[in-house]
Amino acid sequence: MSDYDYGYGGLVALYLVLLPILFILSIIGYVIASFFLMKIFEKAGVQGKWRAWVPVYNTLVLAKLGDLSPWAMLIAIGASAILGQIPFIGWIFGLVAVAAGVLVGWRVGLKLGKDWPLLLLWLIPGLGVYIWLGILAFTSSPWNPAIRPAPWASTVLKDTTVWQGIPVQPGAPVGQAGGAAGAYPPAGYQPPPGYQPPAPPAGYAPPAPPSGYAPPPAAAPQPPVTPPAAPPTEPPAAPPTEPPAAPEPPSSEPPRP
Numbered sequence: 386m387s388d389y390d391y392g393y394g395g396l397v398a399l400y401l402v403l404l405p406i407l408f409i410l411s412i413i414g415y416v417i418a419s420f421f422l423m424k425i426f427e428k429a430g431v432q433g434k435w436r437a438w439v440p441v442y443n444t445l446v447l448a449k450l451g452d453l454s455p456w457a458m459l460i461a462i463g464a465s466a467i468l469g470q471i472p473f474i475g476w477i478f479g480l481v482a483v484a485a486g487v488l489v490g491w492r493v494g495l496k497l498g499k500d501w502p503l504l505l506l507w508l509i510p511g512l513g514v515y516i517w518l519g520i521l522a523f524t525s526s527p528w529n530p531a532i533r534p535a536p537w538a539s540t541v542l543k544d545t546t547v548w549q550g551i552p553v554q555p556g557a558p559v560g561q562a563g564g565a566a567g568a569y570p571p572a573g574y575q576p577p578p579g580y581q582p583p584a585p586p587a588g589y590a591p592p593a594p595p596s597g598y599a600p601p602p603a604a605a606p607q608p609p610v611t612p613p614a615a616p617p618t619e620p621p622a623a624p625p626t627e628p629p630a631a632p633e634p635p636s637s638e639p640p641r642p
Contacts, residue, residue: 417515419443424522425450428497429530432550450496451489452535452554454544461485490517492535498526530554 423437429450437443441462445455465482469475491501499521506513506520530552537543547553 414515415440418518421515421518421522422447425493425497425518428528430528430552436550446548446551447493448485448489449544449546449548449551450554451492452538452544453485453489453492454542455546457542458485458489488535488537492532494521495532496529497521497524498529499524 419438422443423434426434426437426446431446431450436446441459444462445458448455448458461482461484465479468478471478487504487507490504490507494500494503503517503520506517509516535543544554
């Protein structure tokens with residue numbers, strides 16, 4: 386038997402040893418990630434814990450919470466899995482799913498009070514995504530959907546689907562200074578349980594009225610209106626049924642002697 390046969394047999398044996406280990410590690414990683422997603426979904430008001438444990442579907446739910454169309458996310462996952470196998474250029478298609486995940490992660494982090502630098506944890510090989518999910522799952526910040534609209538809110542990437550049990554994420558109009566001027570949730574939106582609107586920043590004071598402004602004078606009180614008297618309820622007297630007899634005219638004949 387040649388050295389080549391010994392080398393090939395060793396690789397096969399190593400593969401057979403590592404395959405069960407990799408499979409077990411994959412199962413453990415999926416359970417941990419699904420548990421963290423379940424906690425995030427509970428904060429966002431998603432009904433049904435089972436949604437966090439269904440493969441691919443839990444990613445689509447997370448995309449909806451991140452203001453990205455779940456169908457766009459599904460296309461990105463499919464393109465990465467199928468077209469990513471093309472030699473030399475397949476890695477370009479693989480970046481599509483990564484870019485979609487970054488957009489969703491950024492928006493979900495903002496709604497839990499975390500900014501984009503937290504996504505740098507993804508650069509840690511193997512553990513970065515799990516650390517990021519764990520921070521979002523167990524952070525003390527409540528879910529706040531009233532943030533400024535996503536940059537793709539006017540493109541085909543925006544989320545317009547309505548799924549039963551998943552709260553619709555409202556947009557927030559941006560004021561002149563660039564901050565959120567208020568949130569106007571769509572019809573049928575219900576805030577997640579325990580949600581409290583964010584408090585104004587320390588030292589905030591409402592804007593002063595313009596110079597020369599005077600509030601309108603209060604209207605003078607009006608005297609009470611006396612209702613008109615009710616008409617009499619007795620019916621009028623009945624008219625006579627026959628006219629009175631006319632008197633007889635005097636006779637024109639002279640009296641007899």
